[in-house]
Amino acid sequence: MKKYAMKFKEEVPKYVQIARHIKNLIDTDVIKNEEKLPPIRELAKYLNVNSDTIVAAYRKMKSEGYAYLKMGSGTYAKKKDAYTSLKRDYSNIFKKMDGRSEEGYIDFAEENPCGEYFPIENFKNVIDEVLVRDGLDALVYQEALGYIGLRSSISDFLWNKTVDEDRIIIVSGAQQGIDIISKAIVNVNDNVVIEKPTYSGALSLFKWRRANIFEVDMEEDGININQFEKILKKNYIKCFYTMTYFQNPTGISYSINKKKEILRLAEKYDFYIIEDDYLSEIQYNDKFEYRSFKSLDTKDRVIYIKSFSKIFLPGIRIGYLIMPSLLQEQIENSKITTDISTSSLMQRALDLYIRKGYWRSYIAKINSMYRARYYYMHEKLEDILGNKVEISDPKGGFSFYLKIKDNVENNCVDLFYSCKKKKVLITPGVFFYKNNDDGLKYFKIGFSKANESEILKGIGVINNILGMDV
Numbered sequence: 001m002k003k004y005a006m007k008f009k010e011e012v013p014k015y016v017q018i019a020r021h022i023k024n025l026i027d028t029d030v031i032k033n034e035e036k037l038p039p040i041r042e043l044a045k046y047l048n049v050n051s052d053t054i055v056a057a058y059r060k061m062k063s064e065g066y067a068y069l070k071m072g073s074g075t076y077a078k079k080k081d082a083y084t085s086l087k088r089d090y091s092n093i094f095k096k097m098d099g100r101s102e103e104g105y106i107d108f109a110e111e112n113p114c115g116e117y118f119p120i121e122n123f124k125n126v127i128d129e130v131l132v133r134d135g136l137d138a139l140v141y142q143e144a145l146g147y148i149g150l151r152s153s154i155s156d157f158l159w160n161k162t163v164d165e166d167r168i169i170i171v172s173g174a175q176q177g178i179d180i181i182s183k184a185i186v187n188v189n190d191n192v193v194i195e196k197p198t199y200s201g202a203l204s205l206f207k208w209r210r211a212n213i214f215e216v217d218m219e220e221d222g223i224n225i226n227q228f229e230k231i232l233k234k235n236y237i238k239c240f241y242t243m244t245y246f247q248n249p250t251g252i253s254y255s256i257n258k259k260k261e262i263l264r265l266a267e268k269y270d271f272y273i274i275e276d277d278y279l280s281e282i283q284y285n286d287k288f289e290y291r292s293f294k295s296l297d298t299k300d301r302v303i304y305i306k307s308f309s310k311i312f313l314p315g316i317r318i319g320y321l322i323m324p325s326l327l328q329e330q331i332e333n334s335k336i337t338t339d340i341s342t343s344s345l346m347q348r349a350l351d352l353y354i355r356k357g358y359w360r361s362y363i364a365k366i367n368s369m370y371r372a373r374y375y376y377m378h379e380k381l382e383d384i385l386g387n388k389v390e391i392s393d394p395k396g397g398f399s400f401y402l403k404i405k406d407n408v409e410n411n412c413v414d415l416f417y418s419c420k421k422k423k424v425l426i427t428p429g430v431f432f433y434k435n436n437d438d439g440l441k442y443f444k445i446g447f448s449k450a451n452e453s454e455i456l457k458g459i460g461v462i463n464n465i466l467g468m469d470v
Contacts, residue, residue, distance in 0.1 A: 001038065001046050003030050014049055015056035022057070023066045026077050033079035037067065040075075070188060070210070083436050086413055086428065093425060106458040108445035109425040111279075111398040113311060113366055122358050123349065130348045138345045144336045146170025146320070147347035153354045154320055162295075163322055169335055172317040172342045174276055174307035175201050178241075181274055181303055182209050184334035185327060190238040193231060195223055197432030197439060199248045199276065202241050211238075215434055218247065222254035225261055237271040239303075244292055245280035249432045249444045250401045251394025259293055266301040272324065273297075277306045278397070281363045284371045285395040300324045303331075308350060311366060316346050370398070370448065377447045377455050384459050388466045399446035401429075410466055412443040418465045424458045 006021045008014055025031040037043070037058070044051045058075050061067035067075050081087070094110070130138050145151065151165040171177045178201065186192060188210040194203060196215035206213050214231045216223040223242070231237065240262070245253045266273055275293040283290075294304040307319035323331045353359055374395075381391050381400060390403040404410055412428040419426050429442025445462075447455055 001043075004038065004043060004046060006047070015053045015060065018047065018049075018053065018057035019060040019064075019066075022077075023061060023064070026066055026079055029079075031077045033077060035077045036073075037075045037077055068210070081436070083413070083430050086416070087431070089420075090416070090428070090431075093420070104423050106424045106454045106461075107449040108447070108458055109427050110449050111310070111446045113370070113398075113448055117366070117369060118312075119358070119362060119365075122356075123353065126352045126356070126358070127345070127349045130345065130352055134348060138348050140344055144169075144332060146342060147344060147351060150347045150351040150354075151320075153351045157354050157359075167323050167325070167328065169321045169323060169332065170342050170347060171305075171319050171321055171335065172339065173309045173319045174278075174305050176317075176338065177305040177307070177319055177321050178202050178205055178274070178276065180331060180334045180338055181239075181305070181321070182206060182211075183338070184330040185272065186211050186238055191235045193228065193237055193240040193271075194434075195242060195247065196434075197249055197429065197442070198241065199243060199278075200431040202276070203432070203434060206241070213434055218250050218252050220252065222252065222258040222262075225258065225265075228262070229265060232265060232269040232271075237269060239272045239274050240266070241274045241276065242293070243276045243278045245290070246278060246282065246394050246397030248278055249399070249427070249429065249442075251392045251397055251399065253394065253396065254293075256289070256291055256296075259291070259296055263293065263296060263299070263301060267299045271301075272327070273302045275302050275304050277304065279310060280396075281311060281367070282370065282398065283367060283396045284374050288396070294322060300326070303327065311363070312350075316343075316350070318342060318346055318350055373447050373452065373455070376452050377445075377459075380456055380459050384463050385466070388463065398448040399444050401442065401444050404441045404443070404466065406441075408466055411440040413440065415443060415462070415465060419461060422461045422465070424461045426462070 003025060004022070006017065008017055022031065022037070026033070038046070040051050040054045040058070044054045058067055062069065065080055066078055068078050069075055145166075146169060148165070150170060151168040154168055155161055155163050155165040171180060182205050186206065186209045189212060191212045191214065192206050193214045193216060194206065196217050203213070214235070214237070216227045216231065244259070247253070262273065273293055277292060280290055280292070292304065294302045301324065303324060304322040305319065309317055309319065321331065377400065378391070378393060381389070381402070385391070385402070388405055388408050390405060392401045394400070404412065404415070412430060416426055416428045427444040429439030429444065430436040431439065432442075433439040450458060
């Protein structure tokens with residue numbers, strides 16, 4: 001308790017002084033992140049104040065993000081994210097840059113196909129046909145599971161009728177899907193395993209659920225199985241979150257053998273696999289063999305998530321989940337409490353778009369168009385940055401994950417700000433790790449929003465910055 005000792009000043013309320021003192025102890029690591037703070041009565045007695053003063057101090061700390069309450073357990077310290085301002089700056093760029101092409105930015109940060117390539121006429125015709133066919137029915141709420149026609153077309157055309165349409169639920173994109181699943185199955189202090197590094201949105205959701213998060217290093221064909229099983233032997237794991245193909249951020253794809261081993265472990269140690277099928281359609285390797293965790297799952301251990309938004313149109317927020325039978329009721333209830341229904345018109349339009357074969361032809365077009373750009377960026381990265389960064393070769397997706405070599409002094413945060421000044425946008429690697437500092441030497445760059453001349457210019461900017469102290 002000695003570290004909590006303090007002298008009070010008359011002019012400042014005592015609860016404010018106590019809150020400031022404890023926040024300083026957290027900021028300076030005297031009190032560690034997640035460390036339990038003293039019980040209210042005990043601290044009040046030690047500081048010779050009444051209990052209401054400590055209650056007010058803890059409440060102030062909670063409101064400022066320095067503490068949180070575990071029901072039945074007490075109040076715990078929460079260290080402020082050292083990268084909060086970086087995340088805010090990164091986010092604000094895209095909020096303010098609707099006219100970024102006029103602003104002259106080279107966008108290596110976003111990962112969606114350029115809207116100019118989307119066959120808008122086909123989609124317009126589909127919407128018109130839906131409105132003529134269904135009238136006002138196209139604009140009303142659907143049942144919680146989603147429009148039966150879309151669920152049926154997903155089952156028939158995307159899963160060859162191997163998945164029952166009643167096990168499919170329509171959601172507003174992958175992020176909502178992860179949120180719904182986490183609400184359904186992850187409680188405070190439950191143990192979850194994630195890849196290291198991983199998608200920042202999923203990491204944030206698991207943190208928000210107050211789960212105990214275990215990271216497992218990524219290898220060239222998926223997570224390190226030995227590390228994974230050591231965690232499983234010592235802890236009861238509720239779920240494992242994974243991105244099967246062209247993982248965000250690394251671009252790594254799992255081998256079939258590693259998938260089968262993880263499925264075996266899921267049955268042995270009784271956990272669920274949350275499979276986020278990120279960008280498996282975007283492939284530049286003709287020998288690519290696609291087998292999802294779900295397609296290999298014989299024990300109903302996989303919760304499958306797929307978003308159409310990432311490769312379709314980002315503004316059309318539609319995705320779907322495939323639910324294990326034992327979790328179906330929980331997930332459905334979680335969806336209902338999250339929102340009533342995903343857009344009825346967009347569900348019906350997407351259903352018809354898939355049934356008419358437009359979806360498959362669009363995917364083929366995207367692969368053809370971006371293949372050349374992928375190989376061009378890879379070549380220029382090797383030629384220009386090869387002596388300064390380690391370069392991934394995922395052969396799919398829309399980005400490369402790069403590691404700044406040890407002999408280069410720069411880190412990704414400084415690189416981000418220096419590139420931003422030169423109107424080049426990258427994604428810092430610190431976003432993808434539970435401990436942000438683990439990502440300081442990594443950054444991600446994408447090519448979906450940049451043409452060849454922009455790619456060459458942007459890589460040149462990065463090369464110049466990495467060649468100097470920033």
